[in-house]
Amino acid sequence: MPMKKFINAPENLTAELLEGFALAYSRKIVLQGKTVLRAVPKSPDKVALVTLGGAGHEPALSGFVGPGMLDASVVGDIFAAPGAPAVLAALQATRREAGTLLVILNHAGDVMSGNMAFEMATQQGVKVEKVLTHEDISAGKDAPLENRRGLVGCIPLYKIAGAAAEAGKSLPEIVAIVERFNENLRTLAVALSPATHPASGGVIGQIADDEMEVGMGQHGEGGGGVMKLASADETARIMLDKLLDTIAVQAGDQLLVVINGSGATTLMEQYLVLRAVKKLLDARGLVMARSLVGEFLTVQEMGGFQMCIAKLDDELIELFDAPCDTPSLTVK
Numbered sequence: 178m179p180m181k182k183f184i185n186a187p188e189n190l191t192a193e194l195l196e197g198f199a200l201a202y203s204r205k206i207v208l209q210g211k212t213v214l215r216a217v218p219k220s221p222d223k224v225a226l227v228t229l230g231g232a233g234h235e236p237a238l239s240g241f242v243g244p245g246m247l248d249a250s251v252v253g254d255i256f257a258a259p260g261a262p263a264v265l266a267a268l269q270a271t272r273r274e275a276g277t278l279l280v281i282l283n284h285a286g287d288v289m290s291g292n293m294a295f296e297m298a299t300q301q302g303v304k305v306e307k308v309l310t311h312e313d314i315s316a317g318k319d320a321p322l323e324n325r326r327g328l329v330g331c332i333p334l335y336k337i338a339g340a341a342a343e344a345g346k347s348l349p350e351i352v353a354i355v356e357r358f359n360e361n362l363r364t365l366a367v368a369l370s371p372a373t374h375p376a377s378g379g380v381i382g383q384i385a386d387d388e389m390e391v392g393m394g395q396h397g398e399g400g401g402g403v404m405k406l407a408s409a410d411e412t413a414r415i416m417l418d419k420l421l422d423t424i425a426v427q428a429g430d431q432l433l434v435v436i437n438g439s440g441a442t443t444l445m446e447q448y449l450v451l452r453a454v455k456k457l458l459d460a461r462g463l464v465m466a467r468s469l470v471g472e473f474l475t476v477q478e479m480g481g482f483q484m485c486i487a488k489l490d491d492e493l494i495e496l497f498d499a500p501c502d503t504p505s506l507t508v509k
Contacts, residue, residue, distance in 0.1 A: 180378040187376040191232045191254045198239065202504040206242050211252045211259065212267050213239040219248055224342040224351055225271035226335065228280040229264050230287055231257045233375060234395070236505035237474035241332060245501025245508070246339035248277075255376045256396050258286030264294035268303050276304035276348035278338060278355070282327030283311040284395070306352050310334060312362040312485070315392030315400045318423035328364040328395055329437040329474045329483045333497065336506070340499035354496070361488035363420045366400070367412060368393035369480035370441065381476075391415060395476060409446060413453035416484045421461075426488060428462030433497065435468070435485035440475040442482050447471070450482065467497055473505065 184190060191211060199208040207216050219225060229251040230238045239250040249267045253259035264279075271277050281291035291307065298305050310327035314320075337358050341351045368390045371382040382398075384390055389407065392400020407415065426432070434454050436447045447470050458465050466489050474483070489497070501508045 180373050180375070182373070182375050184375055190376055191252060194232060194235070195239075195252060198504075205502065205504055206239070209270070211263060212270070213242050213250045213252065214270065215243055215248055217244075219244070219342070221273040222275055223345060224275045224348050225249070225273060225277040226280065226339055226342055227251070227264075227267050227271055227277055228282075228331070228335065229253070229259050229267075229291055230282055231255060231259075233477060234474050236472070237329075237332065240505030241335050241503045243501065243503035245343055245499060246335045246503050246506070253286070255374065258284070258290045261290045261293035261297065264290050265297050268294060268298040268305055269301075272303050274304070276306065278342075278348065278351055279305055279307040280331060280334065280338070281307060281309050282331055283309050283323070283325060284327060287327075304348065306348055308352065308355050308359060310359060310362070312359070312364045313394075314363050314365050314419060314423045315394070315402070326394055328366060328485070329435055330362045330364050330485050330487070332437075332473045332506075333433060333435060333469070333485070333487060334358060334362070336501060337493060337496045339501060340496040343499065344496075354492070358487060358493055361424060362485070363423050363487070364483055364485040365391065365416050365420055366393045366395075366439070366483040367391045367416060367481045368439065369406070372440065372477035372479035375477060381479075389481070391419075393481060395474070409449035410453040413450045413484070414457060417454055417457050417486075420484065420486050424486070424488060426463060429464065431464045431466035431489045431494065432458065433467045433469075433485075433487040433489050434458075434465050435473070435483075436470045437474055437483040437485065438472040439479040439481040439483065440472065441478045441480040444471065447482060450484070454484070466494060
């Protein structure tokens with residue numbers, strides 16, 4: 178079946194979608210080339226927050242640029258990392274005495290571009306630190322960090338880091354907070370149907386009508402967990418058991434739960450999954466202290482969702498609850 182998407186020339190996809198995004202949120206963000214910046218820059222005495230990643234995952238990552246979250250998002254082509262020069266330019270554009278935190282999701286291209294830009298910026302005297310998100314557990318709980326992909330966990334991490342920056346915390350303080358959160362952050366994805374690459378028209382992976390795949394990657398990479406399609410309750414149990422097996426929790430611990438739709442799974446289904454997670458946590462004596470449900474980081478029209486959990490403490494909860502005002506997440 179031919180691809181059915183409302184697009185123009187594939188080679189212009191990223192530039193055109195960013196132009197439309199900037200028009201839709203002209204009071205919140207501005208576009209410089211393929212970098213999305215806050216319309217009203219943060220005070221230079223506060224730490225800036227910069228990230229990078231390919232287009233095609235909307236609203237991520239640029240939908241989270243704004244007060245209380247990101248200062249800049251450097252956008253690559255569809256499912257492709259931006260080049261290091263573009264990331265370096267964003268670090269220079271947000272340069273300030275307070276410093277900048279560069280958040281990199283653990284995907285090969287993003288890591289290469291982010292690390293190169295970080296080194297070049299450091300050589301140029303830019304005050305910058307970096308953090309790598311690596312919360313995907315599909316490779317196994319004992320897998321080395323380099324094999325753990327960065328998935329939707331970046332979104333609450335942006336929220337917590339952005340709130341800490343708005344509160345005036347120093348760059349070392351923010352790095353410590355973010356790493357504490359990052360160490361207790363886990364995500365697992367499940368897919369029901371594949372996506373179509375909007376530039377090439379190619380279908381990314383194959384999943385039978387009566388099957389689902391637990392452990393699917395951000396771009397449709399297989400996760401090795403093919404099984405028969407299960408109910409919302411049973412799928413939630415399978416995934417939560419795997420997540421909790423990788424993190425040290427005890428009765429009374431407070432957790433954040435994020436249910437992130439991959440693009441084609443309805444909110445109805447996502448709410449059913451969250452309901453199931455709450456019951457399962459209650460049975461273990463664990464507290465669902467905070468939750469997010471919706472589409473935050475998608476894979477075009479892929480069916481399925483990502484389940485993300487993180488252990489919280491009082492400081493992290495306060496930062497998660499702090500105000501933010503971005504195109505895709507607003508907290509009053």
